[in-house]
Structure formats: structure tokens, C-alpha cells
Amino acid sequence: MVNSIVLVFMDCVESKARVCFFGQPPELDAADMHQWMAQFMELVRKGCPRQCGDTAKADSCQRLGLEDGTIPDERIRSSREKLWTNAFQARLNGPSFWSDSYCPLCWIEVDLLQTTRVSGVITQGNEFSWTTYLVTEFKVSYKPTPLSGYEYIKENNGDIKLFDGGDIDSASTPHTNYFNQAIMASVIRIYPTRRIVRYALRFELIQCPMD
Known part of the structure; x- marks a missing residue:
């Protein structure tokens, strides 16, 4: 015993x-x-709550409008649109989720219209009584201005950074990743690269006070 x-x-x-x-x-x-x-x-x-970063920092950050609907549906886009995988369904804590079966070639993005400081991303999967859907790893790229090309967020050594999407045991619990350095972006794009059962995602972008 x-x-x-x-x-x-x-x-x-x-x-x-x-x-x-x-x-x-x-x-x-x-x-x-x-x-x-x-x-x-x-x-x-x-x-040990599963969240990157301390609670005080999380409480001081501002959510940029996916969860509360400030960002309208037409500014949330994805690589493919279907009746059951519409990009606007990817709002954090929303009743549904965005999904695509053609990952890791798939992506979902948010148009912020103007260059905005973004400090991190909150992601969330879905838990059901019979299974769990979760994006466990993803990459992030962004457009510094509306007219520029996409750039990946990278590690200090130049490799594309792979972000942790959370745990299977708490897939519906929002999981926060802070960028090593805040970025200035007009568009943020997420590329799911690993999943549990199915690529399913809800998310939010955050802006934290400058250090």
C-alpha cells in the first residue's frame, strides 16, 4: 500500500x-x-495549475477581442471553410470549435486591421464524455503590417518556435503561451502541428503591460 x-x-x-x-x-x-x-x-x-506564466501576469493582460466578439466573424479566417469548421467558431470559451483534417498544412488567422502589440496566445481544446480533441503543438506567424509578408515567431537560435497546446487531462482549460518578446502584428496566424484525436482549437490573443 x-x-x-x-x-x-x-x-x-x-x-x-x-x-x-x-x-x-x-x-x-x-x-x-x-x-x-x-x-x-x-x-x-x-x-500546479497548467499555465505558462504567473497568475499576476495573466490577470494584468488584456484580451484582444476573440472571446467577447469585439473582433467580428469576417476577420477570422482559415485555410479551409466548411459548415462544421468555420473559423469564427474558434473563439475562446465558445460553444463550438474550429477544426480541420488537413493539418499540419492548415492554418487559422485573425486580422487585427492595424499593427497591434501582441504578447501571447491562449489556446483551448474540447473535452467530451467519450473523447478529447486538442491541438497539442502549434506554430505562430504574423504580418508586421497589412502590406508585409508573414514571419514566424522563432527561438533565439533562429528555429521556428513550437508552442505547447496543453494537456489531454485538461483540454478545455485555457492554456496560455507568452511570447519571449511581444510582437507588432496586423495579422496573427496559427498553424496546428500536433493533436490528440482531432485538430480542434479555440483561442484568444493577449496584450500584456510592457516590462
Whole structure:
């Protein structure tokens, strides 16, 4: 019998180890392993919420209008449009989601009309009682001005940056990625590159106070 267990994870921003769970796990019921794991991961998530960046920073950031509808439907576009994959369905915390089966060649973008400072992106998948849809990895490109070409957000070494889309155990929980440096962009485009079951995405762009 396990008396106690300690789980330590690395913070995604500060690269520091954090104790996310210490104590006795839920009583194991071999007949329902899935439920046991769900209960246990909920305890872990309470100890270490899955979000890149600190809560104070997140609270100080402004959402740029996808979730609340300030950005109209016609300014949200994707590589392909179908009745069940319309780009405007990709609003964070919305009732539906955007999806495409032709990824990683697919993309979805937001036209900000004018050059705007963008500090990061919040992404979200969908959890159902029978399955989970989640974009687990994606790339981001942008147009600095309405007339310029697209540029990828890159690592310091020049490689295209791959962003983390979150965990299967919390697919519907908004997951924030802050850019290493805020960008000036008139259009932001997201390219899903990995998924769980299906490429499904809801998202929002954020602007944080300057450091």
C-alpha cells in the first residue's frame, strides 16, 4: 500500500522544480482506473495549475477581442471553410470549435486591421464524455503590417518556435503561451502541428503591460 507520493514538475517559464502533489493518492479501484486517474490528476492540477506564466501576469493582460466578439466573424479566417469548421467558431470559451483534417498544412488567422502589440496566445481544446480533441503543438506567424509578408515567431537560435497546446487531462482549460518578446502584428496566424484525436482549437490573443 502506498502511504504517500510526491510529484515534482518543472515550471514551464522559470525552469524551476515545483512540488505539485504530496500526500496519499486516492484509494485505488482497479475496476475503474480511468476515474482514479482523473481524481488524482485533479489533485495534481490544483497543486500546479497548467499555465505558462504567473497568475499576476495573466490577470494584468488584456484580451484582444476573440472571446467577447469585439473582433467580428469576417476577420477570422482559415485555410479551409466548411459548415462544421468555420473559423469564427474558434473563439475562446465558445460553444463550438474550429477544426480541420488537413493539418499540419492548415492554418487559422485573425486580422487585427492595424499593427497591434501582441504578447501571447491562449489556446483551448474540447473535452467530451467519450473523447478529447486538442491541438497539442502549434506554430505562430504574423504580418508586421497589412502590406508585409508573414514571419514566424522563432527561438533565439533562429528555429521556428513550437508552442505547447496543453494537456489531454485538461483540454478545455485555457492554456496560455507568452511570447519571449511581444510582437507588432496586423495579422496573427496559427498553424496546428500536433493533436490528440482531432485538430480542434479555440483561442484568444493577449496584450500584456510592457516590462
